[in-house]
Structure formats: C-alpha cells, structure tokens
Amino acid sequence: MKALLLEEPKHIRLTEVEQPSPGPGWLLIRVERAGICGTDKAMYTGTYRLLKKPLIPGHEVSGIVVDVGAGVSRDLVGRRVTTEINVYCGKCWYCRNGMHTHCPYRETIGITRDGGMAEYMVTRADLIHVVDDLSPLQAAFVEPLAAVVEMVEMEPVRPLSRVAVIGVGAIGLLAVQVLRLFNPELIVAVSRPGSPKARLAGELGADLVVDYPELTEILRRETPEGQGFDYVVEATGSSKGLEIAVDIARPRGVVALKSTHGSPVSFDQTKAVIKELRLTTSRCGPFDKAISLLRKRLVNVDKLVTSEYGLEKGAEAFEKSLERDQVKVHIVI
Structure with a gap:
C-alpha cells in the first residue's frame, strides 16, 4: 500500500509499504481522511522528537472498516469509523482507574505506532467509534474536538465568564465554539497582527477578535478593574x-x-x-461527547479545512500546513 513515511524532521516521502493485517481483536480501516495537527507539525519541523523512525503519522482520521481480526464482529465491515489514539493495556493501575490515556504501557497511533496517513491502517476494535452519520471530514475532527472537550472537563468554565482564546488555529477555533456553549459574558479571540484566520473566529462565535497590540486596551476596558480574564485558553502552538x-x-x-x-x-x-x-493542561478527551456535538451541529468543523491534498502530495501538504493562513490541512485518500 502507499503511505507517507516521516523519516527525519522535514523529510517525509510517499512510499510503498506492506499493508497491515488485523490480528485478533483488531480491524483494518481504509482511510478516507487524515488531518495534520500541531503535534504532526512539531514532529515534522523537529521541535517534537520522533519517537518512532520511520513513522506513518496521522491520528485525526476517518475511514471505512474493510476487514476484521478474530473475535471482532463482521457487522463492522463497511461502517465509517474514527479511532481513539491511545492503545492502552487495560490492566495497569491507570487503566483500572479510568485513566487509559495515561497508561504507561500504551502505544499512541500516529506517534509511537503507525497512523493514518496511508491507504490502510489498523486499530484495536474497542477503540473505534461508528460515525456513519458524519461526513469523512467531520469524522476526522472527532479527535481534536474531544481534546477541547477534555479541557472543559478538567477545568469547567463558569457561565457569564469573560474568556480569552489565544490562537486562532484549529484548536483555538474549536475552543471558541465549545466555550460559547457555556454562555460566557464575553469571548475574545486573540491572533497575531494581520492573521488571515482571525475572521473565522468571529464567524464561529467570538464576540471580539483582536491582535496582540490591541489586547492591553481590551483587557483594561472589558474585564473587571482591568485585571484580566476569568478563563484563558492558550492555543498558540508557540512557546511564547x-x-x-x-x-x-x-x-x-x-x-x-x-x-x-x-x-x-x-x-x-x-x-x-x-x-x-x-x-490546567489536557490532551485526549471523550470521543462520545465530541461526536454528539458534531451530530447536533453545535460545532462547525467544515469551515476549518483550508487545504486538501492527495496522499501523493503529502510533503507539499506538510509544508502548506506551516503557512500562517492555514487552519487545518487534510490528506484525502
């Protein structure tokens, strides 16, 4: 099968690799879409160390089940699914206490084991979610949306809060929409000067969209005694x-x-x-709640895909994802 292999920072190529086969309890997915996320970009640029070399990246995926291993119902064949990314052991103290994403023995799809930027991928059957009623694009957003849901699960935002979201990339724009559901008094989206993505923040629920030089005045004018926001989301993708x-x-x-x-x-x-x-920090979150938000059309993800590339143009897709006008680049397979 064809797959994108990330061998070193800035070195990704399309190549032929052996198609994986689902073992007992696993299944095979024909991938439809894979999103390039902040972690993928960090691995590509080298700021996030590659934990597997070479690696087929991609953990924001959607696809169709085409085969199953022993012990898995064949009724899943033909269903559209997305997959959770942490392949946990199910036996350790963390797993027994409901913290599967912190299992010390886990493998992580697209990070420590091969992911979805390929024609086919395998995942464990208990990790999938059937999403026949979502489009391939929407299904590929379940993972990042779940990560934003986890943020408010870890630290809820109170109604009538004054909220600032720093960064208007995919996570920032998803955060604006999720936070809007909590009836805040004010949501301010903060972007870099001249950001071509800033307009989307207003379209998707921010009350004000400002850049960094304007922030001091907004803080003084819009927050109690000018002392700051109740809840600040840091989604810049930057060390600053x-x-x-x-x-x-x-x-x-x-x-x-x-x-x-x-x-x-x-x-x-x-x-x-x-x-x-x-x-507070958070990462992987509840897929069921993210899927519910998408099914109820409470979060709009269709506007967030700014570029699409075929698998054969994967290197070009990664370079494109680094441009400041891009929100989400999808590999369409």
Missing part, C-alpha cells in the same frame, strides 16, 4: 503563548494550556503565584 496567557488572566483565574509544540517554555512564575492562577 504561556507567558501571554499568564499576563492576561485575572487573579485566581484559569489558564488552560492546549499547545503541544514540543519546545521548552519560560514564564513569570512569580506573577502566576501572586495571582494564584490555576494552570
């Missing part, structure tokens, strides 16, 4: 994002970190302590 988030959060406010750029960060810890900020 945390510093900005700490600056604009109010005393005893929340800073929710969503970037996985792989680079070390520095910030004013003294300021964070004096403010008594709650710094």
Whole structure:
C-alpha cells in the first residue's frame, strides 16, 4: 500500500509499504481522511522528537472498516469509523482507574505506532467509534474536538465568564465554539497582527477578535478593574503563548494550556503565584461527547479545512500546513 513515511524532521516521502493485517481483536480501516495537527507539525519541523523512525503519522482520521481480526464482529465491515489514539493495556493501575490515556504501557497511533496517513491502517476494535452519520471530514475532527472537550472537563468554565482564546488555529477555533456553549459574558479571540484566520473566529462565535497590540486596551476596558480574564485558553502552538496567557488572566483565574509544540517554555512564575492562577493542561478527551456535538451541529468543523491534498502530495501538504493562513490541512485518500 502507499503511505507517507516521516523519516527525519522535514523529510517525509510517499512510499510503498506492506499493508497491515488485523490480528485478533483488531480491524483494518481504509482511510478516507487524515488531518495534520500541531503535534504532526512539531514532529515534522523537529521541535517534537520522533519517537518512532520511520513513522506513518496521522491520528485525526476517518475511514471505512474493510476487514476484521478474530473475535471482532463482521457487522463492522463497511461502517465509517474514527479511532481513539491511545492503545492502552487495560490492566495497569491507570487503566483500572479510568485513566487509559495515561497508561504507561500504551502505544499512541500516529506517534509511537503507525497512523493514518496511508491507504490502510489498523486499530484495536474497542477503540473505534461508528460515525456513519458524519461526513469523512467531520469524522476526522472527532479527535481534536474531544481534546477541547477534555479541557472543559478538567477545568469547567463558569457561565457569564469573560474568556480569552489565544490562537486562532484549529484548536483555538474549536475552543471558541465549545466555550460559547457555556454562555460566557464575553469571548475574545486573540491572533497575531494581520492573521488571515482571525475572521473565522468571529464567524464561529467570538464576540471580539483582536491582535496582540490591541489586547492591553481590551483587557483594561472589558474585564473587571482591568485585571484580566476569568478563563484563558492558550492555543498558540508557540512557546511564547504561556507567558501571554499568564499576563492576561485575572487573579485566581484559569489558564488552560492546549499547545503541544514540543519546545521548552519560560514564564513569570512569580506573577502566576501572586495571582494564584490555576494552570490546567489536557490532551485526549471523550470521543462520545465530541461526536454528539458534531451530530447536533453545535460545532462547525467544515469551515476549518483550508487545504486538501492527495496522499501523493503529502510533503507539499506538510509544508502548506506551516503557512500562517492555514487552519487545518487534510490528506484525502
């Protein structure tokens, strides 16, 4: 089968590899779409160390089940599915206590084991979710949307909060939409000056869309005593994002970190302590809730795909994903 192999940073190529076969309890998916996410880009640029070489990346996937291993119902053949990405052991202390994503023995699809930027991929049957009623594009957004749902599960946002979302990439724009469901007083989306993606934030639910130079005035005018936002989402994909988030959060406010750029960060810890900020992090989340949001059309993902490429143009797709006007690049197979 054809697959994209990431061998070293900035070195990805289309090649022929052996088609995987589903073992007992596993199934084979003919991939329809795979999204390029922030972690994929960080592995491609080298800021996130490759944990498997070579690697078929891709964990934001949708596809059709075409074969199943022993012990898996053949009724799944022909169904559209998406897959969770953490292949956990199910036996350790973390798994027994419901923290499958922190299983120390897990493999992670598209990161430590081959993923979905290929014609076919395998996954364990208990990790899939049937999504026949979603389009291939929508189904490929379940994983990143679930990660945003996890953010508000880890640290809920209170109704009538004043919220800032720093970064207007895919995670930031998904966060704007999820946070809107909590009836905030104000959502401010913050972008870099001249960002071509900023308009989408307004279309998808932000009350104000500002760039960094405008932020000080908005903070002074729109937050109590000009002291900052109740809830700040850091989704910049940059090592500078945390510093900005700490600056604009109010005393005893929340800073929710969503970037996985792989680079070390520095910030004013003294300021964070004096403010008594709650710094919260989150990653993989509940697929069932993300699917429900998509089924109920409470989150719009169709607008977030800004470029599509065939598998044969995978290297071009990764380069395109680094351009500042891109929200989400999809590999269409």
